[in-house]
Amino acid sequence: MNIDKRLRAAVQNYWNARRQNKEKQVKSGKIDAGTRGEVTGGTQMGGLEVLVSDILCEAGLKKVDVRTRTALELPGYFRATKKWDLIVVSDGALVLAMEFKSQAGKSIGNNVNNRSEEAVGSAKDIWTAFREGRFGTSPAPFLGYLFLLEDRDNVKTPVANKEPYFSVDPEFRGESHLKDTAAHRRYRGVSYSKRYELLCRRLVLERLYTSACFMMATNSRATKLTQPAEDLSFQRFVAALRGHVVTFLGSRST
Template sequence: MGALEVLVSDILCEAGLKKLDVRTRTALELPGYFRATKKWDLIVVSNGTLVLAMEFKSQAGKSIGNNVNNRAEEAVGSAKDIWTAFREGRFGESPAPFLGYLFLLEDRDNVKTPVANKEPYFDVDPEFRGVAQGKGKGISQYKGVSYSKRYELLCRRLVLERLYTSACFLMATNSPRTKITQPASDLTFRRFVAALRGHVVTFLGSRRE
């Protein structure tokens, strides 16, 4: 993830931000509402204005399934926390910052295999049910969707619900010749960067008015 952070930092500087204002290693704490502070992965504070805050998250290895729900709860909670702090004036009278979420998932067989849901009382969201695979006792049985699809849905819905300004979902193989894929056309790195640059241009333009 370090390489992606450096790449995004370079893009921000090319867009016109001062390198000194782009933070990726130290002084990354921002006020929260449900907690005192949260340490973000990349932030930009320019002349006392919070321009943006970003999360870079990754998941790899055989135990990916154990962390899917934790990642979702963390992403939603962090966004809710900072937006409430923004509403309460923790960042002054500045315009709304850009909130970005980038997720990198290891591309391996176990993340692309459907995983059934446990539904003892109520049906889960149809998007998580996958395709029907026959019936049992008159009730349709569903395969569920893969972990990669669950992460894709997470990223898409984080933006749909306006918790994050933009999100990016990438998959990469763990091999000497790493192959990176972008499963969803609405969550590509190109679109993510375009939204990021647009926000920076707007911010810099407002300062010149």
């Protein structure tokens, strides 16, 4: 499998799906506000889900065990269940659970915090459920987080931090080596794309997710795909996936 080529095609499929959803809205005469019409239908990440599914099956998992459309609910601890985007249940064991998230359009500010809270909460919920034995006595599952951000000017521009009482983490100022001075506190801050990159990296550093991937792509009929951070690249993400599958299958054969 040419993963790079398949990845570009899957990301292009994301934009095509959004356009098709919007066109359906226009034809029906029911147009949602903003970009909501583009995501109505829930198929925009389908190309990426299929790509990951294929990678998992090529690594040795049974296709019937990899689910992306139905029966995606897993038990939680703080809530009864949570619906994931892709799960693998094999021989009664939870092998993997994944989230596929994206952000596109002009409105992005509030969504960064919402996505962060959602990612942290979902991970905390499932790991606590795992601790409580909701998934039996199987080894810990692979928890994956993949994020696709539209590559546009407003996500790459520094954003001011509001700090009425306390200073934010230096990483969110963009100059972590500077001392905490009045001049430093007036620093504008990092861009939204950098905030998402930090989110994905810290989700892994704090062991909330086994691996994370962060990508950016232009909204066009010939999309340009970039991967800002090597440690969050799709290639490294795939390597982690394959490694987990090999370990799981090896444990089953002994």
